[in-house]
Each structure stands twice: as C-alpha cells, then as structure tokens.
Amino acid sequence: MNVLLSGIVGSTAYGLAHPGSDLDRLGLFAAPTVSFHGLHRPAESHVTTSPDRTLHEAAKWCRLALNGNPTATELVWLPEESYEVRTPLGEELIGLRETFLSGPAVRRAYLGYADQQFRKLTARDRTDPAGRARAAKHARHLVRLVRQGVTLHETGRLEIRLPDPEHVRALGERYADRPEEAATLLADAATRFDRPGVLPAAADERPAEAWLHRVRTAHLPPA
Numbered sequence: 001m002n003v004l005l006s007g008i009v010g011s012t013a014y015g016l017a018h019p020g021s022d023l024d025r026l027g028l029f030a031a032p033t034v035s036f037h038g039l040h041r042p043a044e045s046h047v048t049t050s051p052d053r054t055l056h057e058a059a060k061w062c063r064l065a066l067n068g069n070p071t072a073t074e075l076v077w078l079p080e081e082s083y084e085v086r087t088p089l090g091e092e093l094i095g096l097r098e099t100f101l102s103g104p105a106v107r108r109a110y111l112g113y114a115d116q117q118f119r120k121l122t123a124r125d126r127t128d129p130a131g132r133a134r135a136a137k138h139a140r141h142l143v144r145l146v147r148q149g150v151t152l153h154e155t156g157r158l159e160i161r162l163p164d165p166e167h168v169r170a171l172g173e174r175y176a177d178r179p180e181e182a183a184t185l186l187a188d189a190a191t192r193f194d195r196p197g198v199l200p201a202a203a204d205e206r207p208a209e210a211w212l213h214r215v216r217t218a219h220l221p222p223a
Contacts, residue, residue, distance in 0.1 A: 114146050
C-alpha cells in the first residue's frame with residue numbers, strides 16, 4: 001500500500017503505557033487512482049492485530065477528521081518521535097491539520113466519546129473483580145478525551161502527550177471505583193464548551209479537497 005503517514009498512537013503516545021501495553025499504530029494510505037474507476041471501490045480501511053495497526057484510505061481519513069473523530073485526528077498532531085512513515089504528502093497533511101477542526105464537531109466527538117466511556121463505567125458490575133482493570137482503562141480514556149477536547153476548544157491545539165500521566169492514572173483508578181464522580185468532570189467540560197472558543201463554526205473543506213486531488217494525481221499510472 002502507498003502509506004502516506006503512519007505513527008504510534010494510543011497509550012504510548014499519551015504517555016500512559018505500562019510494560020504490558022499494546023503498541024498501536026495508525027496511518028493513512030492512498031489507493032491507486034484507477035481503482036476508483038471500476039465496479040468496486042477499494043477498501044477504505046485495513047486493520048491488523050499482529051501488529052495492531054489501522055490504516056485508513058486518504059479520503060476516509062479526511063472525512064473522519066472533518067467530523068472531529070478523536071482517533072483519526074491525533075495522527076496529524078503526534079510528537080515528532082512517534083511518526084514512523086512521513087512522506088511529502090503526509091507532511092502536507094500535517095500542515096493542514098488546523099483546517100479540519102470546527103467547534104461543533106470537536107464538542108460532539110470528544111464529549112460524545114467521553115460519555116460512552118462514562119456509560120461503560122456506570123454499567124459495570126462492580127461486584128465482578130475481573131472488570132476492574134478494564135474499568136480503569138475506560139476511566140483513563142474519559143479523562144484524556146475531556147482534556148483533549150477542552151484544550152482543542154480553548155486553544156485550537158491538540159495535546160497528545162499528557163503532561164501529568166500519573167495524575168490521569170490516579171483519576172482512572174478513582175473513577176473505576178466511584179464512577180459517579182466522573183459526572184462532575186463531564187459537567188465541567190460541558191460548561192467550558194458552552195463558553196466561546198477559538199475554533200470556527202464549520203471546518204474549511206477546501207484544503208482537504210485540494211490535498212486529495214494532489215494525492216489522486218500522484219497515484220495515477222505513468223502515461
């Protein structure tokens with residue numbers, strides 16, 4: 001595949017990894033342009049578990065990012081050392097990362113994903129010790145998503161590497177045992193999202209469209 005951009009994401013990128021953590025990779029690729037001209041469109045994603053890697057086709061990644069998808073969005077905000085593949089077209093995309101952001105999409109995606117984690121916490125059978133570690137993981141994701149979403153709303157920048165991972169781990173343990181306390185965190189985040197932020201009301205799709213045209217041109221067969 002024509003991988004344009006790829007890097008290590010997840011707990012390793014956030015600074016939350018422990019010795020037993022999986023190494024997750026995310027990237028995007030360009031399908032050959034001629035493959036869009038037949039009866040069947042090319043696959044939009046390729047997912048493997050050994051190694052753990054997800055690759056999205058360029059157009060699908062753009063749609064996900066324009067909708068504020070947290071997992072897709074982080075690919076263009078990774079720390080320099082987290083990238084493993086970084087082509088010229090990938091560099092261009094990193095340079096366009098702010099154009100994919102919009103206030104409503106960021107709020108809907110980040111608070112929405114955080115609320116999913118909260119529902120998983122509150123639905124857990126707390127008499128089952130086997131689910132305790134999984135609950136702590138959900139809680140850590142909740143805290144991270146809230147922080148990233150609010151920071152994006154207020155500054156226009158996505159914070160990948162957490163400055164205080166030990167504090168986030170501690171909150172994860174606390175909310176795993178007392179999930180109702182996480183409701184305060186979500187309510188505070190909603191209040192901050194209600195205040196004016198720096199992101200536009202709608203993302204500008206034109207840079208993404210122009211970039212995709214360059215990707216398709218670059219992956220035409222030789223004349």
